[in-house]
Amino acid sequence: MTATLIDGKSFAATLRARVAEHVQRLKADGLTPGLAVVLVGEDPASEVYVRNKGRQTIEAGMQSFEHKLPADTPEAELLDLVARLNADPSVHGILVQLPLPRHMDADKVINAIDPAKDVDGFHISNVGLLGTGQKSMVPCTPLGCLMMLRDHLGDLSGLNAVVVGRSNIVGKPMAQLLLGESCTVTIAHSRTRDLAEVCRRADILVAAVGRPEMIPGDWIKPGATVIDVGINRVERDGKPRLVGDVDFASASRVAGAITPVPGGVGPMTIACLLANTVTACCRANGLPEPE
Numbered sequence: 597m598t599a600t601l602i603d604g605k606s607f608a609a610t611l612r613a614r615v616a617e618h619v620q621r622l623k624a625d626g627l628t629p630g631l632a633v634v635l636v637g638e639d640p641a642s643e644v645y646v647r648n649k650g651r652q653t654i655e656a657g658m659q660s661f662e663h664k665l666p667a668d669t670p671e672a673e674l675l676d677l678v679a680r681l682n683a684d685p686s687v688h689g690i691l692v693q694l695p696l697p698r699h700m701d702a703d704k705v706i707n708a709i710d711p712a713k714d715v716d717g718f719h720i721s722n723v724g725l726l727g728t729g730q731k732s733m734v735p736c737t738p739l740g741c742l743m744m745l746r747d748h749l750g751d752l753s754g755l756n757a758v759v760v761g762r763s764n765i766v767g768k769p770m771a772q773l774l775l776g777e778s779c780t781v782t783i784a785h786s787r788t789r790d791l792a793e794v795c796r797r798a799d800i801l802v803a804a805v806g807r808p809e810m811i812p813g814d815w816i817k818p819g820a821t822v823i824d825v826g827i828n829r830v831e832r833d834g835k836p837r838l839v840g841d842v843d844f845a846s847a848s849r850v851a852g853a854i855t856p857v858p859g860g861v862g863p864m865t866i867a868c869l870l871a872n873t874v875t876a877c878c879r880a881n882g883l884p885e886p887e
């Protein structure tokens with residue numbers, strides 16, 4: 597391996613410690629940031645995420661409110677809960693865990709969240725604010741990727757960035773953030789022609805596809821910085837394993853720096869969620885935001 601490992605786990609631990617310090621200062625002024633997480637149904641992966649979010653929220657000194665609803669909950673009931681959380685002054689951040697059961701309209705539910713409490717940054721107002729370069733709530737996964745890129749590369753302006761994946765939760769906001777950093781951004785997806793050639797132009801390659809080890813080393817420009825967002829559960833030698841969208845073994849021989857899976861983007865996502873909750877709390881109370 598020649599690439600530098602971008603250690604998301606330790607980066608996230610540092611960010612969580614900074615968040616916890618800020619929380620202590622707010623608490624000294626009588627203010628405790630609160631995060632409400634809503635889970636509908638029993639998706640096992642979602643249950644793990646929600647449990648981790650709750651644990652880390654409490655570890656950072658904040659209040660955690662968990663709401664678990666059965667899978668057959670009527671949409672109107674979920675919307676009522678969101679309205680109550682919107683009105684609750686002890687709740688500064690609201691996250692509705694996706695995916696929602698099929699009988700629910702996820703867009704309608706997300707857009708019912710008060711944009712000021714939308715710590716996932718998925719509300720249409722926050723999407724619009726981000727797209728127009730205004731102050732917004734920034735989606736946690738791309739925000740974590742950007743923090744690691746800035747930390748590793750410093751100024752990103754003028755670099756060629758290729759984002760593979762165009763989802764609303766990762767690909768598109770990632771591209772907006774990189775554009776905001778003055779990168780020359782290409783968004784690739786399942787219809788992109790000659791994806792290998794597109795990837796080879798990237799100084800920064802962000803893979804957010806959801807296909808195990810789809811991007812091999814020979815698609816990567818020598819020295820490029822590779823951010824692997826993918827989390828894919830596979831079986832290797834009869835054992836369950838997590839792998840990214842990038843073939844780590846071959847990519848790490850070509851790239852200049854690369855995030856591992858696990859231990860790269862994943863831990864940063866929850867740390868950014870905690871940071872967004874503190875930001876929301878500060879904004880709601882007219883206090884200076886954490887940097």
Ligand code: NDP
Pocket residue numbers: 737760761762763764765766767784785786787788791804805806807825826827828861862863865
């Ligand atoms: P989506 O399924 O919503 O989007 C996947 C994107 O990849 C789509 O835009 C799709 O293109 C594109 N794609 C699919 N196949 C190909 C292909 N063969 N070539 C090029 N592009 C392709 O996924 P998400 O954005 O939600 O998540 C992506 C990955 O990131 C997943 O593995 C997920 O688990 C992981 N993830 C990790 C997080 C973390 O904290 N680390 C957080 C969120 C997600 P098209 O639009 O044309 O269909």
